[in-house]
Amino acid sequence: MKHLSRLLVLALLxxxxxxxxxxxxANSMTVLYLDVGKADCTILTDGAHTVLxxxxxxxxxxxxxxxxKENRISQIDLLIVTHFDKDxxxxxxxxxxxxxxxxxxxxxYEPENPEAEAYTAYRAALDRAGLTPEVISDSLDxxxxxxxxxxxxxxxxxxxKNVDNxxxxxxxxxxxxxxxxxxxxxxxxxxxxxxxxxxxxCDVLKVPHHGVYSKQLPALFAALGVKDAVITCxxxxxxxKETVDGLDALGCRVWQTVNGTVRxxxxxxxxxxxxx
Numbered sequence: 001m002k003h004l005s006r007l008l009v010l011a012l013l014x015x016x017x018x019x020x021x022x023x024x025x026a027n028s029m030t031v032l033y034l035d036v037g038k039a040d041c042t043i044l045t046d047g048a049h050t051v052l053x054x055x056x057x058x059x060x061x062x063x064x065x066x067x068x069k070e071n072r073i074s075q076i077d078l079l080i081v082t083h084f085d086k087d088x089x090x091x092x093x094x095x096x097x098x099x100x101x102x103x104x105x106x107x108x109y110e111p112e113n114p115e116a117e118a119y120t121a122y123r124a125a126l127d128r129a130g131l132t133p134e135v136i137s138d139s140l141d142x143x144x145x146x147x148x149x150x151x152x153x154x155x156x157x158x159x160x161k162n163v164d165n166x167x168x169x170x171x172x173x174x175x176x177x178x179x180x181x182x183x184x185x186x187x188x189x190x191x192x193x194x195x196x197x198x199x200x201x202c203d204v205l206k207v208p209h210h211g212v213y214s215k216q217l218p219a220l221f222a223a224l225g226v227k228d229a230v231i232t233c234x235x236x237x238x239x240x241k242e243t244v245d246g247l248d249a250l251g252c253r254v255w256q257t258v259n260g261t262v263r264x265x266x267x268x269x270x271x272x273x274x275x276x
Contacts, residue, residue, distance in 0.1 A: 029147060029175045031204070033255075033262040034067060036060040037234035038210050039087035042182065043067065044173065049144035051078045053171060053182055055091030058118065064091045065098055067261070075100045077144060080151065081133070082184035083168040084111040086118035093125035101131065107153055108137035109167040136169060148174040159189050165209060166190040172202065178266045181224060183208035191216035201225040203271055204264060206232070207247075211239025211256075218246045228264075228273055231256045 032043040039056035041064055050073050055064060068076075079101050081089055095101065104126065111119055126133060134140075136153040143149070152170045159166040168184025181202035186194070187209060195216070202224050208217075211231040221229075229247050231239045233256055247254050255262045255275060265272045 027146060027176060028265055028267040030071070031173075031180060031264040031266065032067060032071075033206065033230045033232065033257055033264075034060075034063060035257045035259075035261045036063055036232070037258075038232065038237035039090070040082070040184075040206075040210075040232050041091065042206065043071070043073070044147065045071065045073060046145060046147055046175075049077045049147060050075065051080065051144070051147070051149065051173075052076050052095070053080045054082055054088040055079070055095055057087050057090035058093075058121075059090070061091040061094035065094060068095075068099065073099075075102070077102050078142065078149075079104045080169060080171060081106040081122075082171070082182070083107055083109075083164050084116075084119050084122070085164050085185065086116065088185075089122045090118050092122050096125045096129040096131070101129065104131050104133040105136055105140070105151060105169070106133040107167050107169045108135045108156075109154065109163065112163045146175050150174075154190065154193075157190075157193060161189065162187045168208075170194065172200070175266045176268045178203050178271050180204045180206075180264075180266075181226070182206045183220075185209040187212075188214040188216040191220050195219055195223055199223050203227050204273075205229045207239070207243065210237065211243045213240035213242040213246075217243060221246055221250055221252070226250070226252050228253045228255065228271075230262050233258050 029046045034041045036056040040054040041056040042053040044051040076099050138155050140151045150172045154167045165185035165187050166189050168186050171182040173180040179202040205226040207229050210233050229252050233239045260276045263274050
């Protein structure tokens with residue numbers, strides 16, 4: 001883990017001063033799971049601070065920028081890149097060139113294809129912005145007022161298959177007693193490791209890997225006790241039926257971004273979910 005002390009100082013300053021301009025209401029947090037096809041981009045804002053988890057593909061940049069502006073967000077306090085696949089980092093260059101981004105967090109691993117166009121563009125954009133990412137191997141906790149983030153890396157585990165996906169940063173967010181779990185694109189090997197280490201329950205799950213089924217998913221769903229699940233998918237690349245059926249069997253509500261952006265409002269009274 002690099003530059004840890006600098007990031008913690010930054011988080012403390014942000015929690016004291018406040019940044020961003022979206023108005024989610026007093027003691028409320030808005031979470032937007034964007035409709036960007038089979039790609040990930042989630043915006044979390046409490047009106048004073050904004051966290052962006054992943055930036056979808058290059059072609060989704062206009063959508064990301066539009067939603068940020070519609071929500072009156074002028075500054076991003078923290079950009080979390082879960083892993084280096086193009087459907088998670090493609091929009092980073094446009095975001096960095098259009099908004100003030102105070103800190104970028106990324107996982108600690110070498111991508112399977114370091115010459116990939118999206119990855120080299122990502123690195124070049126960071127250089128242009130003068131940003132050195134905070135590289136997370138193990139774990140890091142960051143707090144912005146009522147937004148409490150725990151960011152978990154792969155801890156140096158070596159995965160022989162699906163290297164990029166299994167090295168995804170896993171992010172949990174606690175806000176006013178409500179819990180959100182962002183699973184990146186983790187697959188069965190990493191899921192097994194998480195289950196062995198133990199996971200805490202959550203209210204809303206961003207289902208791993210766009211709803212692609214693996215034999216470890218039912219155990220993960222059960223361990224999380226999830227009530228609502230968001231799947232980032234498209235008509236061309238829909239979620240696997242087995243994944244949706246597994247969630248249905250637990251009585252979980254399933255929200256798929258192919259049907260529109262999913263909006264969650266979190267406050268001390270619980271959560272309200274809508275879609276458009």
